[in-house]
Amino acid sequence: MHLTRLKDAVVNCDLENVESITKSALTAGVDPLKAIQEGLAKGIREVGDRYGRGEAYLPELVMAANVMSKGVAILEPSIPKGADRGGLGKVVLGTVEGDIHDIGKSLVGTILGTAGFDIIDLGVDVPAGKLVETSVSNKAKIVGMSALMTTTMVHMPDVIAGLAAKGVRKGTIVMVGGAPTTKEWAKEIGADAQAGDAVEGLALAKDLISRR
Amino acid sequence: MARIGFDTERKLRLKIMTREEEDAIHWASLNLLWKTGMKIYSKESLQILQQSGADVDFSKKLARIPEHLVHEGLKRLPKAFDLCGRTKENDVKLDGRHVYFSTDATGVATYDLETGAKRGSTKEDVRKVAILTDYLPGVAVFNPSVTPLEVPAHTHTLHELEVGLNYTQKHTMVEAVFIKDEAEVEIKMASLVVGGEKELRRRPLISSIMCCICPLTLDGGAMDASLTFAKAGVPIHLMSMPQAGTTAPITLASDVAISNAEILGSNTVIQLAAPGAPVLYSTVGSPMDLKTGGYGGGGRPETALINSAGVQMSKRYGMPSSPGSMGCMAKVIGPQIGHEHTLVPLTVALVGGDLLNGIGMLEGSKVLSFEQLMIDHEIATAVLRLISGFTVTDETLALPMVDRVGPRGNFLQEPHTYKHMKEHWDPTLSDLRPYDVWKAAGAETMEQVAKRKAKEILAKHKPVPLDPAVSKQLTQMVSECEKKPFPKGTSEQW
Numbered sequence: 001m002h003l004t005r006l007k008d009a010v011v012n013c014d015l016e017n018v019e020s021i022t023k024s025a026l027t028a029g030v031d032p033l034k035a036i037q038e039g040l041a042k043g044i045r046e047v048g049d050r051y052g053r054g055e056a057y058l059p060e061l062v063m064a065a066n067v068m069s070k071g072v073a074i075l076e077p078s079i080p081k082g083a084d085r086g087g088l089g090k091v092v093l094g095t096v097e098g099d100i101h102d103i104g105k106s107l108v109g110t111i112l113g114t115a116g117f118d119i120i121d122l123g124v125d126v127p128a129g130k131l132v133e134t135s136v137s138n139k140a141k142i143v144g145m146s147a148l149m150t151t152t153m154v155h156m157p158d159v160i161a162g163l164a165a166k167g168v169r170k171g172t173i174v175m176v177g178g179a180p181t182t183k184e185w186a187k188e189i190g191a192d193a194q195a196g197d198a199v200e201g202l203a204l205a206k207d208l209i210s211r212r
Numbered sequence: 213m214a215r216i217g218f219d220t221e222r223k224l225r226l227k228i229m230t231r232e233e234e235d236a237i238h239w240a241s242l243n244l245l246w247k248t249g250m251k252i253y254s255k256e257s258l259q260i261l262q263q264s265g266a267d268v269d270f271s272k273k274l275a276r277i278p279e280h281l282v283h284e285g286l287k288r289l290p291k292a293f294d295l296c297g298r299t300k301e302n303d304v305k306l307d308g309r310h311v312y313f314s315t316d317a318t319g320v321a322t323y324d325l326e327t328g329a330k331r332g333s334t335k336e337d338v339r340k341v342a343i344l345t346d347y348l349p350g351v352a353v354f355n356p357s358v359t360p361l362e363v364p365a366h367t368h369t370l371h372e373l374e375v376g377l378n379y380t381q382k383h384t385m386v387e388a389v390f391i392k393d394e395a396e397v398e399i400k401m402a403s404l405v406v407g408g409e410k411e412l413r414r415r416p417l418i419s420s421i422m423c424c425i426c427p428l429t430l431d432g433g434a435m436d437a438s439l440t441f442a443k444a445g446v447p448i449h450l451m452s453m454p455q456a457g458t459t460a461p462i463t464l465a466s467d468v469a470i471s472n473a474e475i476l477g478s479n480t481v482i483q484l485a486a487p488g489a490p491v492l493y494s495t496v497g498s499p500m501d502l503k504t505g506g507y508g509g510g511g512r513p514e515t516a517l518i519n520s521a522g523v524q525m526s527k528r529y530g531m532p533s534s535p536g537s538m539g540c541m542a543k544v545i546g547p548q549i550g551h552e553h554t555l556v557p558l559t560v561a562l563v564g565g566d567l568l569n570g571i572g573m574l575e576g577s578k579v580l581s582f583e584q585l586m587i588d589h590e591i592a593t594a595v596l597r598l599i600s601g602f603t604v605t606d607e608t609l610a611l612p613m614v615d616r617v618g619p620r621g622n623f624l625q626e627p628h629t630y631k632h633m634k635e636h637w638d639p640t641l642s643d644l645r646p647y648d649v650w651k652a653a654g655a656e657t658m659e660q661v662a663k664r665k666a667k668e669i670l671a672k673h674k675p676v677p678l679d680p681a682v683s684k685q686l687t688q689m690v691s692e693c694e695k696k697p698f699p700k701g702t703s704e705q706w
Contacts, residue, residue: 013630
């Protein structure tokens with residue numbers, strides 16, 4: 001019952017009541033990890049699937065993710081240290097140098113975060129060197145970069161070259177996104193994947209991780 | 213804010229004539245009705261007019277209608293009424309505040325949804341139109357679109373009505389009827405569904421089209437049938453189709469005046485015979501093709517102007533309107549029909565048209581295309597969205613939120629965005645995605661998407677059926693009429 005209510009709170013974008021629903025689940029003794037994985041996350045998957053089929057609107061997906069984050073923040077402190085969170089690994093995100101567009105990139109962060117990835121979002125106008133360094137120092141599994149302009153997407157190959165220079169290119173999945181990017185572009189610059197939207201990005205990220 | 217689709221509330225309003233120009237059109241129409249008069253081939257109509265004080269010449273079938281009778285007619289007409297559906301949620305509110313769309317009538321050919329071939333139209337096509345109408349929120353009224361060619365010709369409107377009553381809960385507009393006995397059968401059929409003739413008067417599930425013959429002529433059978441409908445409380449669309457340059461002068465002002473005179477004249481007869489009968493003002497202008505003299509189509513600027521002027525006159529009289537809206541001369545789905553089917557409905561909606569017709573047809577309403585029906589529905593929803601405008605309130609200005617998010621922020625994650633997102637137009641056929649995403653998803657054209665979605669709806673949507681006993685009785689009534697033709701209308705008798 002509690003798990004269904006948690007799921008429904010996300011599906012119905014119930015920002016007002018997610019807090020009380022989550023707290024009452026905790027009070028009732030529901031395992032916090034289970035509350036996330038079989039409650040909230042199940043809801044976001046449902047909305048994500050509907051979004052992928054063109055049935056849900058983007059603000060709905062964003063709102064559902066917000067509801068999920070609010071629930072997770074309440075559950076987080078109750079998860080025992082050292083518990084297997086089923087984490088999928090660290091993802092370093094950023095909009096490339098010279099570009100300040102971040103709606104899509106931030107959404108990717110939210111969606112990947114709710115799915116179990118650990119997100120390090122460097123924001124916008126991020127120099128290639130910073131993306132590389134952050135990735136290396138955090139042992140990131142994925143580097144995701146975004147650009148909305150053809151004049152800024154040209155910085156993407158610099159990041160890939162930087163990873164190679166540090167000897168971590170093979171161990172790091174490189175994903176690109178943003179309106180001007182295409183699958184052909186990703187192939188041309190030697191990236192591992194390109195996604196047209198956040199939901200596709202999540203699917204690709206999970207797929208690439210599972211093959212490692 | 214109103215939901216987009218059914219029951220759109222009008223916010224924007226445009227006038228295309230000054231009050232002085234409106235007065236001039238009104239006086240010109242009164243002048244025509246009194247000095248020139250109307251040819252009316254209905255004995256009953258002429259008798260009513262004569263008894264009420266009109267100057268009638270029975271040998272010429274000419275009635276000169278004085279101003280006081282015209283004004284009496286205007287005084288008696290109901291200013292607001294509903295075109296009812298089977299259920300109240302499907303009622304079309306003709307109150308001047310709402311805007312709706314209907315399908316069209318009455319073509320004779322159909323582009324087959326499966327083969328793509330153009331062929332003679334069938335009852336099955338009419339059924340498909342009814343199911344799509346039942347499903348699509350932006351289509352509020354069912355008009356049969358095409359006539360079934362496989363049934364005995366004298367019963368085609370009955371077959372169309374049978375389909376409408378069975379396959380949609382929305383209001384059915386029946387095609388022009390030219391024989392009184394046929395009108396009587398239709399009234400019986402609709403009464404059977406709503407539960408009696410008294411109930412039909414309270415909740416008119418059907419309405420009928422009375423097509424004037426331009427210039428200044430009323431068909432005998434059509435008028436006799438209309439009087440029958442009027443007495444039963446079935447709303448009548450008083451339709452006038454001036455063709456500038458042939459059946460009406462080339463100048464638009466005169467077209468509007470003549471069309472207005474025809475509608476005022478026919479309304480006068482109807483209101484004298486059946487006081488308070490619900491009628492609609494329906495101008496469907498169609499200027500001639502200057503190059504050939506043929507039908508020049510309903511999707512041009514002059515049509516928009518004539519029909520909009522008609523709507524403006526209807527507002528003056530407080531008569532609800534069903535103006536010609538989507539009309540086209542395009543032969544194929546494409547750019548031509550795109551502009552034709554946007555220009556006129558947008559204009560007449562802005563001027564205040566209540567029920568906008570014409571969804572789904574090519575070639576001057578002769579050929580049905582299911583794909584075009586879906587595309588027209590898309591255009592209709594865009595027009596409805598535009599007409600509903602936007603409101604200016606604290607909630608919609610949202611200054612505290614803007615202040616909180618601040619410069620260079622974005623509003624995607626705001627609950628305010630989620631709360632109001634459904635007020636925006638959400639196209640179901642138009643593709644807004646980037647090229648690569650669209651290409652990767654199959655690179656469908658709008659026409660292909662329309663075909664696919666029409667098929668999906670027809671495969672899935674099951675309209676709420678009538679009581680099987682009622683449905684069976686309707687079929688029996690129609691097949692009874694197939695046995696012998698109706699007696700001819702009065703226009704042939706004298």
